[in-house]
Amino acid sequence: MGLGARIAALTHYQPATELTNDQLATTLDTSDDWIRRRVGIRSRRIASMAETVDQMALQAATKALAASGLTADEIDMVLVATCTAVERSPNMAARVAHGLGLQSPAVLDINVVCAGFTHALATAQHAIMAGSATNALVIGADQFTSVADWTDRSTAILVGDGAGAAVVRASDRDEIGPVVWGSFPAMNRAVRIEGIPSRFSQDGQTVYRWATTELPSIAIRACEVAGVAVNDLGAIVLHQANMRIIESFVKRLGVTKAVVATDIADSGNTSAASVPMAFSKLVENRMVQAGEPVLLFGFGGNLSYAGQVVLCP
Template sequence: MNGSRIAAVGHYQPARILTNEDLAALVDTSDEWITSRVGIRTRHIAGPDEPVDELAGHAAAKALATAGLAPDDIDIDLVLVATSTAVDRSPNMAARVAHRLGIPSPAAMDVNVVCAGFTHALATADHAVRAGAATRVLVIGADKMSDVTDWTDRTTCVLVGDGAGAAVVEAAAPGEAPGIGPVLWGSVPEMGHAVRIEGTPARFAQEGQSVYRWATTRLPAIARQACERAGLTPEELAGVVLHQANLRIIEPLAQKIGAVNAVVARDVVDSGNTSAASIPLALSKLVERGEIGTGDPVLLFGFGGNLSYAGQVVRCP
């Protein structure tokens, strides 16, 4: 097979916006404390009647519409949903999204690699196309972090938001260069405890300083290797979309990668940390605003839970 490309992207966020001032009424914090430490000003929070598959379905519907695919002619071989906040074990989010959208008989799988879930799922879609197992794949990152947040813990509740982003991945045309570059992925299992969602009820917790040091010291070299696998230098990138964890991680990491000419996504300021949704959500917004153009090379790089990471260079749809 000739590789794959992203044909279209889409995103969705719940209507309710939670500001730093709103949080200051819940816990001992302030707008200055939050912005100085993580750079977040607002985040979107889903209601109790907005499950993960609904968020995912809205983002996917937007991506499909942008790709020119109507509900009655959706030809999707595979649906992948990256999420770590699914409540039920079965049916999975992918099957529920396929049902919502009326997609007939796709393979349907969830991918739980937490904050790096979307880039892992995108690589899986690319591999499926290259192997001839699929010609069109719907890839979604969706998380409802508000469901797993301790709203009395000021160190974590100020970080999270809810949302979804999606991409339609298609086989590249004969003779067309692949639009999704080789993935570079891995993990640091011995540090997996540094970011976790565990317990009953499940709650999000992290060792913030450990994650910060690891991300800002170890990841720049790994991200540059992802560029090398795509045959590019960081200076040739038009965009950089890192996992939107913390502005104080994003800015130094982008600088150390050396992408001096790239637009750097900073959606964390308005959306908070949306886990697996953060990369497709930020990418879709950059595309929608015209900050990156069709064919532009963009580095996507996810990192976080399990201390997993995955990155690849894609061509903007």
């Protein structure tokens, strides 16, 4: 049995349908220039009726499993991070497991909103290190447009849909650093997905101040517990919430060399999918090399956060 865990494969899936800023401006009091200046988004992808959370998760997971070189019967855990699943049971993880033809995996859905993937990755790592799993599929998938209030320009301009998936395997050394996670319960209502039908809303200024003032020091601590200096990072993948948040966050980290993921520009805020999708694209485009340390840091609803340094697959 391995002593640690590593990411063996990383992939993503996005719907084909694009929603541009100019298209949004036909129904909202906004413009391409205003959206770019305010949040740094150029366009986002919108799921079709058939591209449900479980189907997007399955698409990403299928690619990840193929890239890992494993067979379906070798996967013994599936975790799906999502906050937009409509159905309660069978959960998204069970639907993915069935779609892949898995034999008898543990199947868990994890709802920590935009910090979901990094929480799920840590959960898989812990299970592997405890000997309860050997090979896990960790997926972040959200149809964030399904909870959008399309009359509210402050939030409607943000949302997009997609999925990202990683295969996490037992290893003779731990290539996933200790997670630093937690929340700010007193501020939990700053991000909300509530009501029937559920709608996304937030106190944007509260979230911005929290993300740019409280979280950078926590991200630095994630580097410290992994034994990696911030300036030795090959890449930084933050939750893709807002370009201004990303830029301010990175500036406070004092980073000078790392590649910074900015998938927000063409994907929007995809909630739990944002970290794995952005990381997958960096790897796919060879912007970060195998073995380089990468800071993953999710944050958002509850107000929750989770960060860890991983070695690039």
